[in-house]
Amino acid sequence: MSDSASRLSIVELQKDYRSGKRSPAEAVNDIIDSIQSRDEKLGAYISFDPEAALKEAEASDVNLPLGGVPIAIKDLINVEGQPCTCASRFLDSSYTSTYDATVITKLRRAGAIPLGRTNMDEFAMGSSSENSGLKPSANPWDIERVPGGSSGGSAICVASDTAIAALGSDTGGSIRQPASFCGCVGLKPTYGRVSRYGLVAFASSLDQIGPITKTSQDAALLLSVISGGDPRDSTALDADVPDYSNSLSGDVKGLRVGLPKEYFTSGIDPGVKTCIDDAISHLEKLGAEIVEVSLPHTEYAVATYYIIATAEASANLARFDGVRYGNRATSHDGILDHYRLSRAAGFGDEVKRRIILGTYVLSSGYNDAYYVRAQKVRTLIRNDFATAFSEVDVIVSPTAPTTAFKAGEKSSDPLQMYLADIFTIAANLAGICGASTPCGTVQSDTGTALPVGLQILGPHLSEGTVLRITDAFEKTTDWHRQRPPSQ
Amino acid sequence: MDNDKIDVNYVADLARLQLTDEEVERFSSQLNDIIGYVRQLEGLDVTGIEAMAHATPVYDIMRADESRPGNGTQCALANAPEKSTDQFRVTRVVES
Secondary structure, eight states: OTTOGGGOOHHHHHHHHHHTSOOHHHHHHHHHHHHHHHSTTTOOEEEOOHHHHHHHHHTOOTTSTTTTOEEEEETTBOOTTSBOOTTOTTTTTTOBOSSOOHHHHHHHHTTOEEEEEEOOSGGGOOSSSTTOSSOOOOBTTBTTBOOOSSSHHHHHHHHTTSOSEEEEEESSSTTHHHHHHHTOEEEEOOTTTBOOTTBOOSSTTTOEEEEEESSHHHHHHHHHHHBSOBTTBTTSOOOOOOOGGGGOOSOOTTOEEEEEGGGGSSOSOHHHHHHHHHHHHHHHHTTOEEEEEOOTTGGGHHHHHHHHHHHHHHHHGGGOSSSSSSOOOSSOSSHHHHHHHHHHHHOOHHHHHHHHHHHHHHSTTTHIIIIIHHHHHHHHHHHHHHHHTTTOSEEEEESSSSSOOBTTSSTTOHHHHHHTTTTTHHHHHHTOEEEEEEEEEEEOTTSOEEEEEEEEEESTTOHHHHHHHHHHHHHTOOGGGOOOTTO | OTTOOOOHHHHHHHTTOOOOHHHHHHHHHHHHHHHHHHGGGGGSOOTTOOOOSOSSOOOOOOOOOOOOOOOOHHHHHTTOSSEETTEEOOOOOSOO
16 A cells, blocks of 8 residues: 555656556556545545556556546546446436547547546535535545535545546636645636536536646646647637646745735634635745735625526536436426426436526526626626736635535535635636645544645636646645545 | 515426425525525626626637538437437427
8 A cells, every 4th residue: 555556646656657666557556446445435436447447558658748647537527438427316327428528638648547437516516525416425534524526526536545636627616625625736727728628517607627636746737738729619718838837936936925805804714714824924935925905896706606607507407308318207298297307306406406596597587687797796806806916926815714514514504505615716707717735734623634725816827827836835835745644 | 676585486397397395395495595695796886897708708719611520320329318210219299
């Protein structure tokens, strides 16, 4: 176990490959062993195909940018020949992808091996992964607690060393918040930086695919591979893709770091606040200049998000009609009943709630009052960031107001669950990029250490700057190297 | 809209979702809480503010008007719960 490849970062694994210390097949075998021995109680994976991964490992070229590197894939990204359940009963066991998402095509071209499909909130709707329709999951730091969500499985497997790195998706914090709760690095790219072709859509104007990794170096490597324009996604930006690894100079001197005064008023757990204050002091010691900024419409972000995201979801999920794929009711009274029953049996509570809320805010008589108004407030929120970024290079905050909460603590009160996304949601509304990196731990009431994430937000296409800061932080601290106690 | 409560049965019907009585009761209470919360946007003056549909400008992307292979019929039908004669089988929509 101590020498298992599953413990390594991408950079460390590549070093071993290139020095001949390990082969990709050995590494894949190590990861399969780690999944088989440790994932049962954590529930990071919904499925994995050891034979296919081993076959790819044996044929891999370790000199490619990600040659022979296994990457776990959130189970809403299509990989040809594999299931893509979206953690929904609607698609479970009945759907096999017939094509690769663009990010998978790009990963394959770079030599990477998709290995394992990770657990999540159903259709990415949730902040705890408790809404998985297929299996429960647990935070590796304390199995009584949630891993965060919606990309919970991707964060668990990276934190618990049952993966080298993973892809997740982030619609309102679904990469950054589980990364924070599990003690990993998570990056939400700028809207359009990464193609969404082959990502099962939740809220199309907010969704982005991004990496969950053990280090910012690994996030930079993955981002360099998966970014870029795509003729199959008109929202994918054609902007040049730099080698993000070159941005990681370790030098943050003179960078202006903004602290939004609205984020530091109340509602942050005192232990989290202490970690963030220490992290900000640390950045200052590294030479960053700390400046107070204002994001005056912060208090409206969660409300705006839950109107826009559910409206888009209600339209996107209309495709699940039980005709072309997925669950089909066998006994029904005509076409409308066919739709109603197929969908009722396939979707879980949170998906139903969001479809109903989204349908309501778009319905005749309410559209202007809710949806159009929310789109206008979205403009105000984007303008807040534009103003702030005219004064500072990045904005810093906690990724989440608390550490991982207990399973069941918020699941009966959806509104309380939504409010946990307060620091991450605005970035999706504004389309900007952001990352979370571990910056401390807080002791829980039962004595377990729980990770805290530091969030760095940057303007459109400033991933290089954001990763430069998280990387500089990691080079001078060891929070990202800490592992859950049972590992 | 001050006294508006969501009619969950009506909206679920629009969304093609069959709900149990228990779900209607539970969702009504939860959704009214959420709607009460999101109505805080009513307090904000948005006069003259442009509605934003996308975070970045979205353009039509053109490509040459040339035929190219698609995924094909069998691929499209691969996951169909019911199919016949190379087509999706749908539920009857006209009265017999």
